[in-house]
Amino acid sequence: MTPDPTAGHPSAQLDEVVHQRARLGILVVLAEAGTAEFTYLATRLGLTNGNLNRHLAVLEAAGLVEVDKRFEGRRPKTWLSMTPAGRGALRREVATLRAIVDGVALP
Amino acid sequence: MTPDPTAGHPSAQLDEVVHQRARLGILVVLAEAGTAEFTYLATRLGLTNGNLNRHLAVLEAAGLVEVDKRFEGRRPKTWLSMTPAGRGALRREVATLRAIVDGVALP
Numbered sequence: 419m420t421p422d423p424t425a426g427h428p429s430a431q432l433d434e435v436v437h438q439r440a441r442l443g444i445l446v447v448l449a450e451a452g453t454a455e456f457t458y459l460a461t462r463l464g465l466t467n468g469n470l471n472r473h474l475a476v477l478e479a480a481g482l483v484e485v486d487k488r489f490e491g492r493r494p495k496t497w498l499s500m501t502p503a504g505r506g507a508l509r510r511e512v513a514t515l516r517a518i519v520d521g522v523a524l525p
Numbered sequence: 526m527t528p529d530p531t532a533g534h535p536s537a538q539l540d541e542v543v544h545q546r547a548r549l550g551i552l553v554v555l556a557e558a559g560t561a562e563f564t565y566l567a568t569r570l571g572l573t574n575g576n577l578n579r580h581l582a583v584l585e586a587a588g589l590v591e592v593d594k595r596f597e598g599r600r601p602k603t604w605l606s607m608t609p610a611g612r613g614a615l616r617r618e619v620a621t622l623r624a625i626v627d628g629v630a631l632p
Binding site for chain 1: 533534536537539541544545546547549550553554556557569570571612615616619622623625626628629630631
């Protein structure tokens, strides 16, 4: 059976703000950790500091992640946490990914 | 339990050549359709011709998709199909996506 082409494909519903590899990783780790420190995130995701900073800026601008810079003693530390909007966006991404992978037919 | 940060996160294994929204859609549709005509793909994925062309060029350069231009009567038609390497790349992407979504804890 040929699918109706006008029905659209679930991949068209993916949002690159959330779908992009590093940003998806950031949101997934924050969903499990609640709050995470910058250095932990960078190590966990195998990202350079510059790369992580760049992706956090995109997520912060979209209102999906909150950035909290604090001093602990003399050392500045950056804490990241997910906003309710971030949680909703990740939930939608995961639902769409499930629809995509469940539909893949690979002999 | 805090995960071992040096163990890496599955998102680090995603390959942007395959993971990018439109290219993932192209490969998934080709996996189900075997071979697809350019216009069908564009409609199915909600992509402009220019956008689809750009992403097909990336997939073709990576050896994941084969492009076959033929005339049918006087009309040129472009047929796309997935190579064995494309099939393998999609299989890896789907396995990694499953590992990611199965690990997402959203209250």
